[in-house]
Amino acid sequence: MYELLDQIHSPEDLRNLSKKQLPQLAQELRDFIVESVSQTGGHFASNLGCVELTVALHYVFNTPYDRLVWDVGHQTYPHKILTGRKDQMHTMRQRHGLAGFPKREESEFDTFGVGHSSTSISAAQGMAEGAKLAGEDRKAIAIIGDGAMTAGMAFEALNNAGCKDTDLLVILNDNDMSISPNVGALNTYLAKLMSGKFYAAFKNTTGKVLDVAPPLKEFARKSEEHVKGFFTPSTLFEAFGFNYIGPIDGHDLDALIPTLQNIRSLKGPQFLHIVTKKGQGYKLAEKDPVAYHGVSKFDPANGLSSGKSGGKQTYTQVFSDWLCDMAAQDEKLVGITPAMREGSGLVAFEQAYPDRYFDVGIAEQHALTFAAGLACEGRKPVVAIYSTFLQRAYDQLIHDIALQDLDVTLAIDRAGLVGADGPTHAGAFDLSFMRCIPGISILAPSNEAECRQMLTTAYLHKGTTAVRYPRGTGPGVEAAKTLEPMEWGKAEQLRTGEKVAILAFGSMVTPAKEAAETLNATLVNMRFIKPLDIDMVNQIALTHTHIVTIEENVVAGGAGSAVLEALVANGHCKDVLMLGLPDQYVEHGDHAKLLAECGLDAQGILTSIQKRLATQKD
Incomplete structure (x- = not known):
């Protein structure tokens, strides 16, 4: 079925093919991705858009000796397939299977573990400098998307790398633009020309010759910038000190391969701009790349199911409805997202209140300080952000918002484990890093x-x-349509039992109920991590011999630690069992099964408490 792809067990096999065979290989690779992801789910459109680029990179560069550093990493399925993991693709994002992102422990070809955006240029520069210090002639290539280029960290890295003479190649995979047909051939020609040895030598020689006549040299420099800037958007990146090449068609192997071969022989920081199309080769994904960005299992012949499940609301949908309802009541409300409109549930809000909706791009630090500025002007910012991405704006949360006691609300989605996305996206630490x-x-x-x-x-x-x-x-508790607040800082006792009291936080209340019933234990839905309901903690301490805290956050410094601190501060000496996520990174897999492995399902909670009781005397 896959005449060429079945022969590829490593990039070395790929490099043994002729150039004429590469388009067929690319088509087989694209067909295999459609077949594979339709059976497992996962990232889809971005991988289809990166097929030819991946083939070209492994064909031209001596991987893994040469380092490929992928940004974010949700476009690396072609890379995984070509680097010996084709037969494992059926395990994608499953427990003990392939990770959905590059992972150093998984393969020597995964040079840098990623999941968050805009890290590739920094990491690749570090690798390039490391090779230089070791006297090794290895190449370092960062592949970054146009979305990830919006983050400040990418520009920080460009600013630093451009002033060095280090051999670094940055490839901008631009999938939000198209090359106009009437200039496409010219762009490709200019890219080949500007990446060739003759052009590079000409620039160097001309510079030396004109050194004796500074006015002529300045005129030549300005003329060159003017001509290149007329045809290509080179000015910005050349201002950082990079030699800009492109843009070229990222699906044209006849353009990609000679351009990369030319660049491979150039010295200093290089910047290649390619244009690709998300979902390339699968019409439904091309038409709607947002819907096909991350998919569950589907029928390739018919595409994604358009029917609604009719099941329970997600927490994200609850937030979406609340945001629109609260905005209708308070015109000061503004909604902010760092490039996660769909994931965080702001689509309806944007449609209803476009003037009060702000997508700042992949720029979490800016999102929080931007919210702080809005709060200074009397607005009421609501920042919708994933827990794992909030980590990237920790200083802004402390210094720009909390320190100034600004009126900002954080709606933190994906708290706790996130299943198939794995440790790079797990919200395992927010209670600990915010509580202090x-x-x-x-x-x-x-x-x-x-x-x-x-x-x-x-x-x-x-x-x-x-x-x-x-x-x-x-x-599955249906939310009311009203906008009534609850009593501030107060927990809710759900069950009264004997000896053992379970203080559960957030998502852990439901699995704790079954354990409480079996043990005849008191169960408290703590609701507030900060301020903690100290009166409830004192009451529990006076009437129970054993206290158990449960949270879907790391135990270290989390909600359980808050309870323990309160007990000590109020002079209570009690047996306290703190249950939560372990002091390790929890790998990808089914969310329910991962909780069970961590002992945070109903049976695990019961077992842990029984084991503790067996070792304690009343």
Whole structure:
């Protein structure tokens, strides 16, 4: 079925093919991705758009000796397939299977582990400098998308790398532009010309000759910039010190391969601009690359199912409805997202309130300080952000928002484990890194209805507040249509038992119920991590011999630590069992199974408590 692809077990096999065979290989690779992802789910459109580039890179460069550094990494399925992992693709994003992103432990060809954006140029520059220090003639190539180029870190790296003489190639994979047919051939020709040895030598020689006549040299430099700038958007990147090449068609192997071969022999920082199309070769994905960015299993012949599941609301949908309802009530509300409009549930808000909607691109630091500026002007910013991406703006959260006690609400999605996306996207640390910040308030809902109510509570509370909620659906408690807040800082006792008290936070309330019933234990939905309900903690300490805390966050410094600190501060000496995520990175896999492995399902909670009770005396 795959005449050439089945022969490729490493890039060395690829490099043994003739150039004439590469288009066939690319087509087979694209067909295999459609077949594979339709059976496993995963990232789709971005991988289809990166087929020819991946073939060309492994064909021209001596990987893994030469380092390929992929940005974000959701476009690396072709890379994985060509580097000996084709027969494992059926395990993609499953427990003990292939990771959805490059992972150093998985393959020597995965030179840098990624998942977050805009890290590739920095990492590749580090590798290039490392090779230089070691006296090794290895190449370092960063492949970054136009979306990731919006982040400040990418420009910080360009600014640093461009002033060095290090051999570094940055490839901008631009999939949001198209090459106009009437200038496409000219662009390709200019790219080949500007990457050739003759052009590079001509520039160097001309510079030396004209050194004796500075006015002529300056005139020649300006003329060259003017001519190149007329045909190509080179000015910005050449201002950083890079030799700009492109743009060229990223699906044209006849353009890609000779251009990369020419660049391979050039010295110093190089910048290649290619234009690709997300979903290339699969018409439905080409037409709607957003819908086909990340997919579940589907029928390749018919595409994604358009029918609605009719099931429970996700927490993201609860937030989306709440945001629109609250915006209708308060015209000061503004919504902010760092390039996660669909994922964070801001599509309906953008449509209803376009003037109050701000997508700042992949720029989490800017998103938070931008929100701080809006708050200074009397607006009420709501920042919708994934827990894992909030980590990237920690200083801004402390210095620009909390320190100034600004009225900003954080709606933190994907808190806790996130299943198939794995440790790069898990929201395992937010309770720990936020709880230590003075002045911030943190709430965690146990169900969908409580999520809506907590968002209202946090929004109406003056100051810096955060509501953290998990990915997917909850227990199925329908949210009310009203916008009524709950009592501030108060926990809710759900069950009264004997001896053992379980203090559960957020998503852990539901699995804790079964354990509480079996043990005849008291169960408390703590609701607030900060401010903690100290009165409830004191009451529990006076009436129970054993206290158990449960959270979908790392134990270190989390909600359980807050309870323990409160007990010590109030003079209570109690047996406390703190359950939560382990002190390690939890790998990708099915969310429910991962929780079970961590002992955070109902049976795991029960077992841990019983084991603890067996070793304790009343």
